[in-house]
Amino acid sequence: MKLSMNWITLRVRDLEASLDFYNRILGLPIERRFESRGKQIVMLGSVGQPKIELIQGSDPALKPECGVSVGFEVESLDEAIEYLKSQGIPVARGPITPNPHLRFLYILDPDGFEVQLAEHS
Known part of the structure; x- marks a missing residue:
């Protein structure tokens, strides 16, 4: 079987706030x-590319603390940090460098889900 x-x-609780985050700030097209x-x-x-499906609802099936995060590749983590600062998005954790070829950080979406931005070199 190939998947x-x-x-x-x-x-998500507020679809418009989540759309603003994922579409306007992170640049994912609708x-x-x-x-x-x-x-x-x-x-x-x-x-x-795989999609993110946002469903408006008041009772999330997954809570942010469930351990699920969404990850994205960026060309430059330093540029991403500067951009996030300009948008008022704080870094929740990181940057973390587990090896010489990988750096990443976490930010939180409007519902508190972790979003990882990673730079591979």
């Missing part, structure tokens, strides 16, 4: 926005 990642779902069974849903991500 490929399709999407990860985050149940692939589509729709309603299903009374819930507003937005799929974000680039063509050919």
Whole structure:
């Protein structure tokens, strides 16, 4: 059996705040926005890449402290840090350098989910 990642779902309290974070601040394009069974849903991500599915809801199936994080690759962690500062987004943890070829940090989305930004060299 061959698998490929399709999407990860985050149940969020405020869809517009999450859209602002993932679309405007992190730059993920909105692939589509729709309603299903009374819930507003937005799929974000680039063509050919796994998506983040945001579902508006007041009772998240996963709590931020469940250990799930979403990771993204960046070209320059230093540039990412400066950009995040300019957007008022604090670094929650890091930067961490576990080996000479990897540096990463964590920020929090509006619901408290960890988002990892990693630079590989």
